[in-house]
Amino acid sequence: MRIGIVCPYAMDVPGGVQFHVRDLAEYLLAAGHHVSVLAPADEETPLPTYVESAGKAVAVPYNGSVARLLFGPVTAARVSRWIERGGFEVVHVHEPISPSLSMLAMWACEGPLVATFHTSNARSRTLTTSRPLLQSGLEKIRGRIAVSEAARQFLLRHVEMDSTVIPNGVYVEDFARAHVAAHWQGTPQRPTIAFLGRIEEPRKGIAVLLGAVPRLLQKYPGLRVLVAGPGNPRDVLAGQPAAVRDACEFLGPVTDQEKAALLHSVDAYVAPNTGGESFGIILIEAMSAGAPVVASDIEAFRSVLRGGACGALFANADPPSLATTIDAVLSDPGLRARLRASGLERAREFDWSRVASEIINVYETVVASGAPVEVDELSERATSRRGVRLSAVRQIRRLRGGD
Amino acid sequence: MELVGWIALVVAIVAVVAWYLSYNAARLDRLHAKVEGSVSALDAQLVRRAEVSVELANSGLIDPASALLLAEAASESLDISDAAEVRAEVAEQGVDEHRARVETDLTRTLFAVLTPEVVADLRTRDGYADEQIDRVQAACQRVQLARRFYNDAVTDVQNMRAQPQVRLFRLAGHTDLPQVLDFDDSVPEW
Numbered sequence: 001m002r003i004g005i006v007c008p009y010a011m012d013v014p015g016g017v018q019f020h021v022r023d024l025a026e027y028l029l030a031a032g033h034h035v036s037v038l039a040p041a042d043e044e045t046p047l048p049t050y051v052e053s054a055g056k057a058v059a060v061p062y063n064g065s066v067a068r069l070l071f072g073p074v075t076a077a078r079v080s081r082w083i084e085r086g087g088f089e090v091v092h093v094h095e096p097i098s099p100s101l102s103m104l105a106m107w108a109c110e111g112p113l114v115a116t117f118h119t120s121n122a123r124s125r126t127l128t129t130s131r132p133l134l135q136s137g138l139e140k141i142r143g144r145i146a147v148s149e150a151a152r153q154f155l156l157r158h159v160e161m162d163s164t165v166i167p168n169g170v171y172v173e174d175f176a177r178a179h180v181a182a183h184w185q186g187t188p189q190r191p192t193i194a195f196l197g198r199i200e201e202p203r204k205g206i207a208v209l210l211g212a213v214p215r216l217l218q219k220y221p222g223l224r225v226l227v228a229g230p231g232n233p234r235d236v237l238a239g240q241p242a243a244v245r246d247a248c249e250f251l252g253p254v255t256d257q258e259k260a261a262l263l264h265s266v267d268a269y270v271a272p273n274t275g276g277e278s279f280g281i282i283l284i285e286a287m288s289a290g291a292p293v294v295a296s297d298i299e300a301f302r303s304v305l306r307g308g309a310c311g312a313l314f315a316n317a318d319p320p321s322l323a324t325t326i327d328a329v330l331s332d333p334g335l336r337a338r339l340r341a342s343g344l345e346r347a348r349e350f351d352w353s354r355v356a357s358e359i360i361n362v363y364e365t366v367v368a369s370g371a372p373v374e375v376d377e378l379s380e381r382a383t384s385r386r387g388v389r390l391s392a393v394r395q396i397r398r399l400r401g402g403d
Numbered sequence: 404m405e406l407v408g409w410i411a412l413v414v415a416i417v418a419v420v421a422w423y424l425s426y427n428a429a430r431l432d433r434l435h436a437k438v439e440g441s442v443s444a445l446d447a448q449l450v451r452r453a454e455v456s457v458e459l460a461n462s463g464l465i466d467p468a469s470a471l472l473l474a475e476a477a478s479e480s481l482d483i484s485d486a487a488e489v490r491a492e493v494a495e496q497g498v499d500e501h502r503a504r505v506e507t508d509l510t511r512t513l514f515a516v517l518t519p520e521v522v523a524d525l526r527t528r529d530g531y532a533d534e535q536i537d538r539v540q541a542a543c544q545r546v547q548l549a550r551r552f553y554n555d556a557v558t559d560v561q562n563m564r565a566q567p568q569v570r571l572f573r574l575a576g577h578t579d580l581p582q583v584l585d586f587d588d589s590v591p592e593w
Contacts, residue, residue, distance in 0.1 A: 063475075069468070071469045071516070072468075099469070107466070133460070
């Protein structure tokens with residue numbers, strides 16, 4: 001199949017959506033499909049051969065902070081050219097409600113269009129004013145995919161549209177076959193626990209973990225807390241007792257291989273996130289790598305861990321509860337073994353082989369025989385006087401019940 | 404001098420001082436009223452700017468991503484102006500820090516979305532587009548003017564309240580000292 005994929009954020013910037021697009025594109029290419037990914041990119045950044053640049057993203061206020069997005073008539077024109085040249089049987093846009101490339105692609109497409117919705121935590125005021133602007137675009141989507149139940153609920157609540165839940169994928173084997181890193185491996189005297197994430201973002205929950213460490217040190221004085229991820233340790237450690245500081249080792253940002261090795265070697269992976277997660281792919285990665293998972297009981301994690309069957313849950317934002325749970329895992333090798341086994345089984349459900357085949361099913365359901373995706377003439381002309389009149393006529397017809 | 408003479412002198416001095424103080428108090432009162440008036444004017448111009456931005460966003464003249472960005476930023480501004488009205492002391496509280504941030508965001512969004520190239524293209528299209536752009540630009544200019552007038556009024560009050568007779572006799576009472584307002588109100592040069 002000839003597949004066009006649109007990513008609203010620059011591919012060289014780390015992010016859940018970008019990794020998903022990259023993994024999906026590479027899986028489809030390996031399976032023999034023809035894939036082109038359209039994404040924002042800097043001129044200097046080297047891009048994989050399957051990625052085409054739509055221009056450089058621009059910093060603009062959105063959703064309570066500054067986002068790097070791509071919009072404007074020049075971008076819209078580039079999107080149209082990409083569609084015209086591509087001859088795609090299906091176009092798959094990611095995160096079309098973000099005012100960026102995916103939204104423009106949705107607007108510009110006429111034909112088989114699939115969209116994946118990743119987010120579930122935009123501020124509630126976003127989308128209320130913009131409903132009318134989005135509605136006609138969203139109606140063009142023939143196949144709607146949500147990456148989690150939370151994302152699906154978000155969509156239902158805000159735009160009253162349902163979607164199929166197809167989770168984010170993970171290359172399970174890459175993690176399962178990672179090398180053991182001896183310097184991160186836990187011993188009975190010096191057990192190791194790992195945290196991965198942006199340490200300066202409060203919702204990642206490192207403060208909760210640090211709050212649980214003193215109690216854990218009482219029972220495991222040799223405990224090592226391995227913290228991987230970007231951010232300045234100094235701010236995070238400010239105000240923490242000396243014993244806690246000594247127990248922490250900050251690894252900084254890690255490569256994919258190092259991440260897999262870390263998860264493969266530690267005694268437990270801790271996800272103390274306090275919120276803002278619509279999915280929790282890191283949990284799948286940890287389970288693939290064979291790390292027993294200890295996670296906060298937020299909805300997304302509860303769902304991924306099957307209510308506690310595949311990982312140990314603790315009360316969100318509650319350091320004593322976290323300490324008790326980590327203790328239970330570290331003190332019981334039998335429990336760790338059981339969690340490893342059930343975790344791996346659960347992780348396999350999210351392997352790209354399964355996820356991609358579900359996505360391809362959606363493609364095949366929406367593809368019209370033989371007709372490629374074309375540029376929506378109305379969108380080209382919608383910013384001209386004639387187009388404004390045309391779309392007004394369309395609106396009136398729709399209101400009258402015709403069309 | 405006779406006793407009557409002394410009494411007359413004291414009464415005269417007291418009368419002069421009383422007149423002087425009430426003159427200053429009245430001046431101060433007028434300056435405070437000017438501040439209140441200019442806050443209301445600034446509030447009105449901010450609302451106007453947000454309204455024309457929403458109109459432009461919904462007009463179909465710009466691409467949907469730009470339209471959404473503009474609509475969101477403008478709606479934030481409108482929402483927060485509603486909230487300010489509910490707190491009946493808009494004249495007293497004026498424009499607070501949160502609102503200043505929201506208005507800065509709207510300015511930045513306008514700059515990001517309405518680049519010189521986009522505007523030049525819109526102006527070549529038809530009278531309607533031209534008019535919309537003019538209205539946005541005029542609204543931005545008026546916001547800038549209103550903020551300047553407000554800050555001038557505030558500086559006048561601050562200067563007067565720093566004067567010794569005002570401080571000594573506490574002519575300002577318990578009124579808060581108004582602060583100069585700072586947010587990005589640049590006007591695009593199209």
